Amino acid sequence: MQNVRTGAATCYHRDAGPFCPSGMRPLSTRVVSVAPVALALALGAAGCKGEETKGEAPPPAASAAPAASAPSNANFCDKGGGKDTDPISAPFIPPVGGGYCLDPQGEPKTYGAQGKLSMDEVCTTAFDGECEVYKRFGLDRVVVLRYVDGTGAPNSVEVNLSRFATTDGAYAMFTKRVVADGDPARASVHQAPFAALGAMSSSNAYVWRGAYLAELTFVTEDTKITPERMALANQESTGVIAKGLGARLPGGDDLPPAVKALPAASQLPLGVAYYPSGGLGLAGVGPMAVGYYKDGERRWREIAVVSAAVDAAKETFRAFKLKPGSVPLKGMGDEASLVVLQEGPDRARAEYVVARRGTFVEGVGDEELVLDPATPASKQASLKLTRDEKIAKVASWLLK
Secondary structure (H helix, E strand, O other), rough: EEEEEEOEEEEEEOOOEEOEEEEEEOOOOEOOOOOHHHHHHHHHHOOOOOOOOOOOOOOOOOOOOOOOOOOOOOOOOOOOOOOOOOOOHHHHHOEEEOOEEOOOOOOOEEEEEEOEEOOHHHHHHHOOOOOHHHHHHHHEEEEEEEEEEOOOOOOOOEEEEEOOOOHHHHHHHHHHHHHHOOOOOOOOOOOEEEOEEEEEEEEEEEEEEEEEEEEEEEOOOOOOOOHHHHHHHHHHHHHHHHHHHHHHOOOOOOOOHHHHOOOOOOEEEEEEEEEEOOHHOOOOOOOEEEEEEEEEEEEEEEEEEEOOOOHHHHHHHHHOOOOOEEEEEOOOOEEEEEEOOOOHHHHHHHHHHHHHEEOEEEEEOOOHHOOOOOHHHHHHHHHHHOHHHHHHHHHHHHHO
């Protein structure tokens, strides 16, 4: 999502989608100038929605420096552009990509470990929102950079490169960015081949590898650009830079064990949310992978927790079976239960079948996104699995 200021009113731009009038819940405070024609096109094309969907989390904040300006025939990148003077991130940052180069008039801003600015300042000058989520996932360092259009056009690509204390933390933040508590089936992002795990929308790109998460945002002050042209320019610039980052970032791209344990069949693209702890609202439970699944119109979720020891797995399962209304199920793994989970007072109640086998806890449950109270019960029944189907899926999973 990008913010757009037009006159006295503040609007919000969702990946070249609808512009919404002020009064909608703000997710970011950044200001980006866009073409009046783009605003008119967007207003005519779609209405405004207040709900979030996958890929609509706030983008990385713009750096404090203004966009570089130059004559239209200038080429900032003829001499290789600027330099990343931060010795820690410099080996990972491609100096040029997609006709863009590091801003020769700027320098990186560094926060946290071995940075010039404190981690507290990252919340006020680098991230527009959810700073505490980053910290909870173990954020320990951030570098903010900007690439400029080599032709001198008023475009830039802004990069937040975040390092986390663990690979789990970085991967969890990646899934938070691309799933964003929304519906992966209505994604505005798609998986991208960045030599690591990547995703792109019409104005953003995300790259995860090892302990790093890179978030890139295409920004333009071109008053004549259309949403379609903006999306293409983003692909040609942000996409190329993200691919270069993915190839250079250290660490592996081996997924956490719980994520690898999820079944691949019927899983939605980028349809995984990862929680180092506290998954499904269960305090202390994790790391948990939650997969989003779809077969025709029917939707469901599958969960996996892989523990290092049997005793730890027993404690994980205990958090499920102690939920009010839990019913034991016989003949499934080492222990199993039918459980109703509600992640919050304003969330739907979802039925899960959960079982433990050794160090592995798995479950299959309702997709709460289709449990809309406004949807008739007869329609809901056609959108979700029956209890017997959940039991069958868990039983089959236990045999693998």
